[in-house]
Amino acid sequence: MMRSKYGWVWGATAAAAAAALAGAALGWRIAGKRQTVTRxxxxxxxxxxxxxxxxxxxxxxxxxxxxxxxxxxxxxxxxGTEIHVExxxxxxxxxxxxxxxxxxxxxxxQVLSTRDDPAARGPVAEAITNAMRDRLTAGGRx
Amino acid sequence: xxxxxxxGVGKLAVREVPDPGIRAPGDAIIRVRASSVCGSDLHLxxxxxxxxxxxxxxxxxxxxxxxxxxxxxxxLTVGDRVVVGSVIAxxxxxxxxxxxxxLCDNSNPQPNFAERLWGHAPAGILxxxxxxxxxxxxxxxxxxxxxxxxxxxxxxxxxxxxxxxxASDALPTGWMAAEFCGLRGGExxxxxxxxxxxxxxxRAAQLLxxxxxxxxxxxxxxxxxxxxxxxxxxxxxxxxxxxxxLREMTAxxxxxxxIEAVGMEAHGEGPIYAYDRVKQALRLQTDRPTAVRQAIxxxxxxxxxxxxxxxxxxxxxxxxxxxMNKALVLRTGQMHAQRYMPMLLDRLAGGEIDPGYLNTHPxxxxxxxxxxxxxxxxxxxxxxxxxxxxxxxx
Numbered sequence: 001m002m003r004s005k006y007g008w009v010w011g012a013t014a015a016a017a018a019a020a021l022a023g024a025a026l027g028w029r030i031a032g033k034r035q036t037v038t039r040x041x042x043x044x045x046x047x048x049x050x051x052x053x054x055x056x057x058x059x060x061x062x063x064x065x066x067x068x069x070x071x072x073x074x075x076x077x078x079x080g081t082e083i084h085v086e087x088x089x090x091x092x093x094x095x096x097x098x099x100x101x102x103x104x105x106x107x108x109x110q111v112l113s114t115r116d117d118p119a120a121r122g123p124v125a126e127a128i129t130n131a132m133r134d135r136l137t138a139g140g141r142x
Numbered sequence: 143x144x145x146x147x148x149x150g151v152g153k154l155a156v157r158e159v160p161d162p163g164i165r166a167p168g169d170a171i172i173r174v175r176a177s178s179v180c181g182s183d184l185h186l187x188x189x190x191x192x193x194x195x196x197x198x199x200x201x202x203x204x205x206x207x208x209x210x211x212x213x214x215x216x217x218l219t220v221g222d223r224v225v226v227g228s229v230i231a232x233x234x235x236x237x238x239x240x241x242x243x244x245l246c247d248n249s250n251p252q253p254n255f256a257e258r259l260w261g262h263a264p265a266g267i268l269x270x271x272x273x274x275x276x277x278x279x280x281x282x283x284x285x286x287x288x289x290x291x292x293x294x295x296x297x298x299x300x301x302x303x304x305x306x307x308x309a310s311d312a313l314p315t316g317w318m319a320a321e322f323c324g325l326r327g328g329e330x331x332x333x334x335x336x337x338x339x340x341x342x343x344x345r346a347a348q349l350l351x352x353x354x355x356x357x358x359x360x361x362x363x364x365x366x367x368x369x370x371x372x373x374x375x376x377x378x379x380x381x382x383x384x385x386x387x388l389r390e391m392t393a394x395x396x397x398x399x400x401i402e403a404v405g406m407e408a409h410g411e412g413p414i415y416a417y418d419r420v421k422q423a424l425r426l427q428t429d430r431p432t433a434v435r436q437a438i439x440x441x442x443x444x445x446x447x448x449x450x451x452x453x454x455x456x457x458x459x460x461x462x463x464x465x466m467n468k469a470l471v472l473r474t475g476q477m478h479a480q481r482y483m484p485m486l487l488d489r490l491a492g493g494e495i496d497p498g499y500l501n502t503h504p505x506x507x508x509x510x511x512x513x514x515x516x517x518x519x520x521x522x523x524x525x526x527x528x529x530x531x532x533x534x535x536x
Binding site: 042044078079080100103104107108109110111112113114116117118119120121125129132133135136137138139 | 143145147155157158159160161162165166167168193195196197198199214230232233234235236239247248249250251252253254255266272273275276277278282286288289
């Protein structure tokens, strides 16, 4: 008797709680996506040399796929120079990949890849391997 | 070309694969003359180091002739006989400029796996899984060597291929293990493992001043070989309590330095070894630290434990309390091949070290699967099988 009388109260409470949780999750997600993150990499070259190379910030913006805010500053002790970029969270992975590649290009003049190294694989297995290579290459800590 | 490929856990096959090509200005293509099996390959073959793909070419310890060079290569010319370090190093990052080549920042193009597992990615390694960059290995007729000016070193005339090949990995690894011990002269050094790296660590310890070297293993042929070629003492851990024996041999002190040259698939005796096997089989630990534990417990107070055997992940029952309370120095790392190779080739040429005897089984590339089987099962006195893509050059 009690259950049927007050059942709608419990139902409405549960629905309101679910809506609140969903709203909070959505809000958190939207807020999170709006946030920007700062990523950095250390390059073993003097500040002046790196600053000169980084004058054209399109290098990083091109790699990331959108404008990025770049700052260059001396690294502590004998570590060389720190490059930092500020980017929205959606482009975080691209920014980390770009920083790693810029560091490699400055320090050793090339960005290594093992795509197309010889292996005994057919085209399908190689495509799957290349997808794995991409996952292991993109992002990460610069 | 032909190459020895990983075909799944425990499976190897010689397959036809495309030839490698110059991909970057600093690359060289090396025609392989000799390529050794290595204990660390067993971790890949047996599936303990992940990120292998079917069809990957194995092999990382090798020598050969320069067949082609990229436009930025300055120190090598076609036809040079060279030994190549297994670790790839760019030469331009902080770690390379401080001669810590195995920590190179730029030579592992697929760093995410290592970063998730270890926090940072060390250098790429030829033929050593996609966790180490996914480079094709040296058990092939040809191999691409990135940053060749740094990674490939000319071999002095007159030095046989089968000696020079060990300057690629086993010898520099052993040398670095002994260097970690900080020897000043006259010390007692115990080495776990009478494989090629263990024996080279023992020889390096002698050259760096150890007064006495004791090698611990269970394979009679290997211990006999170490005793014959290096003049070291040996302990058979399957017959003797190693800790008691070392205490007795050092009048209660324990060895000044202990070198672990065994790694993640260590063998042992008793319940703790059974426990390690079960935990590793159930993937509750990735590595079996049987020899590391013993080395830590054996080392004298204030001594050094040098861990040069390969470990991949997590271990259980690690005696950190013993290490802390005995004030031990623990040193470890993948070897910095480029730092040691030129010096070691000079020592080989001068006759101070002669690792040629390590090659107990010169084989053709086609015999590679059989070579690994003999090596893994320690059959026929196999210490190392060295594969020769052109058997006439063996």
